[in-house]
Each structure stands twice: as C-alpha cells, then as structure tokens.
Amino acid sequence: MDLKSKIRVIPDYPREGISYKDITTLLRDGRAFRYAVQHLAGQCQHKEADLVVCPKARGLMIGAPMAYILGTGLVVLRKPGQLPGEVFTWHYDVEFGGDALEVHRDAIEPGQKVLVVDELLATGGTAHTAIKLVEELGGEVVGAAFLIELTGLGGRYKLRHYDTISLVQYNY
Numbered sequence: 286m287d288l289k290s291k292i293r294v295i296p297d298y299p300r301e302g303i304s305y306k307d308i309t310t311l312l313r314d315g316r317a318f319r320y321a322v323q324h325l326a327g328q329c330q331h332k333e334a335d336l337v338v339c340p341k342a343r344g345l346m347i348g349a350p351m352a353y354i355l356g357t358g359l360v361v362l363r364k365p366g367q368l369p370g371e372v373f374t375w376h377y378d379v380e381f382g383g384d385a386l387e388v389h390r391d392a393i394e395p396g397q398k399v400l401v402v403d404e405l406l407a408t409g410g411t412a413h414t415a416i417k418l419v420e421e422l423g424g425e426v427v428g429a430a431f432l433i434e435l436t437g438l439g440g441r442y443k444l445r446h447y448d449t450i451s452l453v454q455y456n457y
C-alpha cells in the first residue's frame with residue numbers, strides 16, 4: 286500500500302516554512318491505519334521488547350496499537366503535570382520549539398527491553414528525550430520505530446547509536 290498517498294501534507298503549518306505531515310487522513314482510513322501499524326510492528330517483532338514507550342498525543346496513536354500487536358506493555362510519556370505519580374522530567378527542543386516530557390519513576394523496571402515508538406522523526410529531540418528517560422530508569426532501548434521520517438532534519442544521526450526504522454520518508 287502507498288502510505289504516503291494517505292498522509293496529507295500542509296505547507297506552512299503551524300508556521301511559515303514548516304511542511305506539516307498530517308496523519309489524521311491516514312488514521313481515518315481503516316485499511317491504511319491497520320496496514321501501517323501491522324507493518325511497523327512486523328519490523329519490530331524480532332526485538333522481543335517488553336515495553337513500547339511512546340510520547341504523548343500522536344505517538345500514542347501508533348504506539349498503543351503497536352504494543353497490542355507485539356504483546357508488550359505500554360508506557361506513555363506525558364507533558365509536565367499530567368501524570369499523577371512520582372515523575373522524572375526531561376526538557377528538550379523540537380522542530381516547533383522547546384518542550385518537556387515526564388514519565389512515572391516506576392514505569393520501567395531496570396533491564397526491561399524497550400522499543401521507542403512515535404508517529405514522526407524530525408530533529409530527533411523527542412525520541413532522544415524518550416530514550417534518555419528510559420535509560421535513566423534503567424531500561425534498555427532495543428530500537429526506535431516511526432511511521433514517518435523527515436530525513437533532512439538529522440533525527441537519524443541523533444539516534445545513531447540505536448536501531449532506527451521508519452515506514453515513510455520525506456526529505457523535509
């Protein structure tokens with residue numbers, strides 16, 4: 286299936302110069318959604334991860350069904366102030382500006398094998414933060430998987446010490 290044809294590209298959103306990759310058009314197409322998640326999960330099966338860890342909002346849209354297919358647990362990284370338990374916080378920069386993510390301190394057991402999943406890899410700031418949070422808690426990152434990769438923004442280099450896969454690539 287041509288997944289690229291299911292993703293809507295919106296120029297100059299959320300601000301001038303950003304070419305926004307809108308996955309809502311893929312998500313509302315049942316066949317495309319299932320195909321994308323099954324294919325990404327298929328490429329990660331051999332990792333034998335214990336957990337999928339994904340950043341809030343759009344990462345969860347891909348990470349949750351991936352975890353379901355892989356039979357792993359699911360840990361969600363949230364914006365500050367949205368997790369009720371004791372948290373660990375990490376600040377980072379993204380294509381659209383700065384941000385921070387939090388994880389529950391007891392969400393990952395030392396030695397657990399973790400697959401980081403997000404819908405899109407751009408600068409790699411978000412995924413790198415996810416990796417740092419996992420490692421801070423003693424987890425072992427066995428790979429990073431993305432639906433979309435923007436190849437011109439250096440994300441893959443930022444994650445160069447980790448096995449990184451993506452289903453659909455754009456230069457920018």
Ligand SMILES: O=P(O)(O)OC[C@H]1O[C@H](OP(=O)(O)OP(=O)(O)O)[C@H](O)[C@@H]1O
Nearest residue numbers: 342343379380405406407408409410411
């Ligand atoms: O590689 P990066 O430069 O870090 O960019 C990629 C991140 O940007 C988007 O998240 P966003 O912060 O817009 O949040 P959302 O998922 O909550 O919409 C996207 O979902 C990735 O997590």
Ligand SMILES: Nc1ncnc2[nH]cnc12
Nearest residue numbers: 304305306307380405407
């Ligand atoms: N160009 C882009 N399109 C959609 N989501 C993004 N997150 C970071 N960069 C993005």
